[in-house]
Amino acid sequence: MREIVVISGKGGTGKTTLCASLAALAHREGLNPVLCDLDVDVPDLHIIFNPRMEQEQPFISGNTAVIDEAACTQCGRCLELCQFGAVHLKDGVFHIGALDCEGCGVCHRLCPAGAIEFPERHCGTWYLSRTRFGTFVHAQLEPGQENSGRLVGLLKQKAREIAAAENGGLILCDGSPGIGCPVISSLSGATLAVAVVEPTPSGRHDFERVADLCGHFRIPIAVIINKADLNGDEARAIEEQAARRGHALAGRLPFSPLVTEAMIRGEALTERDSPLASELERIWRRIRAMADKPARRANINTL
Template structure:
């Protein structure tokens, strides 16, 4: 089983569009693949796939302190101890701002009256669904919640288990944007990272950061330049970066209204015949070949 993760230096580069197009190609070619949306903060792949939920689970991560007013003696010890200014005092009554609380547990452990409860924190929901393009693992963090890296690791684990159960040869992931904790978790154990890059100075800079991160984890990088015809000079600079970095150029996508039209139909680009679909089909074939190459030594262990 191989894992391909589509990444980008920032949001809005076309990462989900490319991932959905790849998923449609895999389905059309009879490749068994499990799909996974790892952009848990702002997921959108479900919009194109119209998933039918088969399993729904609450994502629990950490704890949140709460003051039981019936036990609280208003001694103020919790406010003295809290380093995050999460304790509020209004009309002599203490309460805890759950958005400010970091769940360290100090107030819970050291409250003289044992008035601070410490229940599990619900941070979101994750799903296993069926779609027209195959099994789909996805999630949604609740507003204001963190620990997205941990949720990403959970989704990857579920996707791998699903792939093993079904005998699927591929796990195809729509990764998180940027280079932070969720992206590191997204890339863990990947055979190939497909970077979607825009030909702008910021796009080139963001690609450099993503490429550096992948190099750290010894994950090969393949690149799709999106809207390549809008800036020939920057496109040339990105090609130079790809060559000098030893990366692989999968293709160059021109700017096209077909992308928006496919979104409105809630379809992947490769579900209809077009010049864009041909480029993406060739890119998918190349990506599969790169992902099938022997594993490299020294890759970090899976989370």
């Protein structure tokens, strides 16, 4: 089973737009793709997919301490023990800030009066939906929650289970931006990473970081330079950078008002014929060919 993850060094590079376009092409070719939005902090692939939700499940991860005011003796032991500043005293009453609590459980275990409860934490919701392009697994993490990597791992597990059950040969994921925990979780077990890069100095720097991360996990990279015509010199520099590191260039995409027009319609770029759609089809063929190659060790030598 092939697992392709679209990533970028930062948000706003066109990662989600590209992923939706590839999803439409994969569906058109009869690949029966399982689609997955792994940007659980700020998911937006559903805006284009317009999914029909079939399952909704809570995401429970970790615990949060809560003081039972009726049982509390106001001894202040919890305030002494907490190393995260989560315990507050206001008007003579102790309480624990839900967003401050790290869920370590020390106050719960060592409260002399046993007045601190430790319920499981509801961190978000994940969904199983159907779209015009295939089965879709997605989620929404609650504001302020920090377990995005674990939720990403859960979504990938569900996507693999669905792909196995539905005889799907492809999992296509819209990964999280950056190089943090959710990105590492997004890349886990991937066949190929598709890196969307902008032709700017900061874009080159962002690409270096994601290339190092993929290299660490020995995941091959297909590079797409988006809005390449806005800065030809930087686009060429990124091509050279990718070549030095042993990464293949899947293609260049121009800046185009068609992107905004497709967004307004709630469509993928490849749902209508256009020169941009034709270029995306060529890029998709290259990506498929790269994903079919045996796994190789990426070159992670410093530049």
